[in-house]
Amino acid sequence: MGGKLVFGVAIGVAVAACAVAAVVVGRRVERRSKWKRVLRILEELEAACDTPVKRLRQVVDAMAVEMHAGLASEGGSKLKMILTYVDNLPNGSEKGTFYALDLGGTNFRVLRVHLGGQRSLSLKHDVEMQPIPQNLMTGTREDLFDFIASSLKEFVEKANDPDQLAARRRELGFTFSFPVKQTSASSGALIKWTKGFSIENMVGRDAAESLQQAIDRIGLDMRVSVLINDTVGTLAVGHYQDPDTVAAVIIGTGTNACYLERTDAIIKCQGIFTTFGRMAINMEWGNFWSSHLPRTTYDVDLDADSPNPNEQGFEKMISGMYLGDIVRRVILKISQESDVFGPASTLLSMPFKLRTPLMAAMHEDSSLELTEVARILEDILEITDIPLKVRKLVAKICDIVTRRAARLAAAGIVGILKKIGRDGTSGIAGGRSRTNIKLKRTVVAIEGGLYTSYTMFREYLHEALVEILGEEIALHVILKPTDDGSGIGAALLAASYSSYDTVSVDKSL
Structure with a gap:
């Protein structure tokens, strides 16, 4: 009788142990499944934001074409190409x-x-x-x-x-x-x-x-x-400091560009006279759009929620006003499909709660434990006790969004250079042949905290510029910060x- 009792207890313990083990294994499988969903969202974001050099050159060509169209007639392009x-x-x-x-x-x-x-x-x-x-x-x-x-x-x-x-x-x-x-x-x-x-x-x-x-x-x-306007002022500062300055770009909270155009190329204002045969053109390039721009569902939602839907499409992908909010939207998506960020934070649903300077601080956190990432998530979004691998996930999201923005900004700059024949090609209608082209020193004045204060953004922009132009041509193009x-x-x-x-x-x- 006693043996049977012991045997029965042993069986019960074994069954309980198996049950506990099954629960533990089940939870591990569930966690792995949730983490796989998180990684899938990250992979989808990375693929949607991808900017290979072939795509960047398509953006370059589209920018040059839109510039030409905007100079040809009022309303002929998403770019206003305003005469200054x-x-x-x-x-x-x-x-x-x-x-x-x-x-x-x-x-x-x-x-x-x-x-x-x-x-x-x-x-x-x-x-x-x-x-x-x-x-x-x-x-x-x-x-x-x-x-x-x-x-x-x-x-x-x-x-x-x-x-x-x-x-x-x-x-x-x-x-x-x-x-x-x-x-x-x-x-x-x-x-x-x-x-x-x-x-x-x-x-x-x-x-x-x-x-x-x-x-x-x-x-x-x-x-x-x-x-x-401020962009023309940036061009003036750049030209005062360096006579080879031909364009100016502001990449800060907002973004815009202007450049020097030959007056005979301004078709919509035939017969205009200038003393030196040129004029500064205010592009209002924040409104640029092309099907070649790598748009994500997060961009679509941000645009729909904005006060100006279907406008300033380029600005919403590259400027400091919006980058932090794109990252917030990705984190929100992940939090809705998994519990890696813990209990749902209502602050995650607040538009523009995560500002771009804070996003940049997370992106450039070089500490081993990513303590700055943890601090910002807790202080700004009330997301606490985040494990290191999730902090690394957040830093990666910041990297993907920033890299896309910087590389698109670089393509925009090369688009201007292509329009005025300073990209080493034969210009707007030409291919990428670089034979028998005399290369001129070309300076682009740049202002704005996204470029001057955000190291990773600046490095990604320079990297893309060299990729698009090629090393030989890129040596003749200088991006010069102004103030x-x-x-x-x-x-x-x-x-x-x-x-x-x-x-x-x-x-x-």
């Missing part, structure tokens, strides 16, 4: 003190730049920032510009201005970062307000003239000599468009 009428870029010989006003959001800046007649990588300048009261953003144009002009006058009166002693009228460059229909280098009508402004009696009016009238009302002896095109660039253009004989013109392309 700026044809006289600063060349380093400018002398004097010049001012700039940078208005592009809820703050504005005023600057004073001192030029000594020689090129310099570091210009002596003074700057002040002033917030715009909320009521002025929805009031009248007179109230807004009177406030700005008063602040400008106070800024001018704080310092000794040598041009005042020389009985020279002060000159100012105005960076107005809103949609404008440019009519000359110093005039342009506002098309619509953005960024929280809604002053009705300003739409359709000349922004530079409105500022000039306010300046005149308060008795400040100053002329608004040029009206630009403060919207401020210093505007002052430099005020100098190059000065009504006084203190500058010499630059007739080189």
Whole structure:
């Protein structure tokens, strides 16, 4: 009897052990199955974001074709190819003190730049920032510009201005970062307000003239000599520092590009005259689109949820405004199909909760345990106790999204070079033959934190540039970081468009 009891207990223990083992094995199988689903999502993302050099060259060709179409007729392309009428870029010989006003959001800046007649990588300048009261953003144009002009006058009166002693009228460059229909280098009508402004009696009016009238009302002896956007300002800074600068790109929160085009290639404005046979063209390249762009379901959803669906497609794939949110959307997808991120975090469903600077910090986390990845996931998204392999997964997602963005930006830049015959080919209609082509030193000025502050983005962009152009051609293309095109660039253009004989013109392309 006792033996039977012992035997029965042994059997029971064995059965229980088997049951426990089955549960353990079952859980392991389930975890492996969930992890396989996670890896499948990652593999699908990587495949959808793939940018082999063949595809990048297709994007290059598409960019060049769209540029050509945008120059041929208004509305002929997703690229607006806006005429700026700026044809006289600063060349380093400018002398004097010049001012700039940078208005592009809820703050504005005023600057004073001192030029000594020689090129310099570091210009002596003074700057002040002033917030715009909320009521002025929805009031009248007179109230807004009177406030700005008063602040400008106070800024001018704080310092000794040598041009005042020389009985020279002060000159100012105005960076107005809103949609404008440019009519000359110093005039342009506002098309619509953005960024929280809604002053009705300003739409359709000349922004530079409105500022000039306010300046005149308060008795400040100053002329608004040029009206630009920030990308043209970046081109001006680049050309001031290096005469071989032919284009400028901003890759920051937003993105845009401009470049120097021959006036005889601007078909939509036949008969236009410029002193030097060229003009800066504001591409508004954020709106570029092509079927060759590697679009994912995350891009489609982001676009559908945005305030401007079906617009700014290129910008939504490469600019700092959106990269962090693409990564958030991928993490959200994984969290919905597995529990590798633990209990569901409601913060993961909040658009733009993960900003691009934080994404970049996770991507560039070089610690063995990826402690920065863990900290950001916990602090920003309230995702805690993440194992190392999941932290590595997040870093990989950041890498995939960033690499695609940087390589597409590189293709955009080469597209500009192709349009103006600086990519080592025969131009827009040519193939990739490089025989008998004289290679010119070609400088592209670049501004924006995504390029200047994000090392991995910058390295991926340079890598793609060499892949697309080839090593021999790439040696002649220099990407040169610049700073403060919207401020210093505007002052430099005020100098190059000065009504006084203190500058010499630059007739080189």
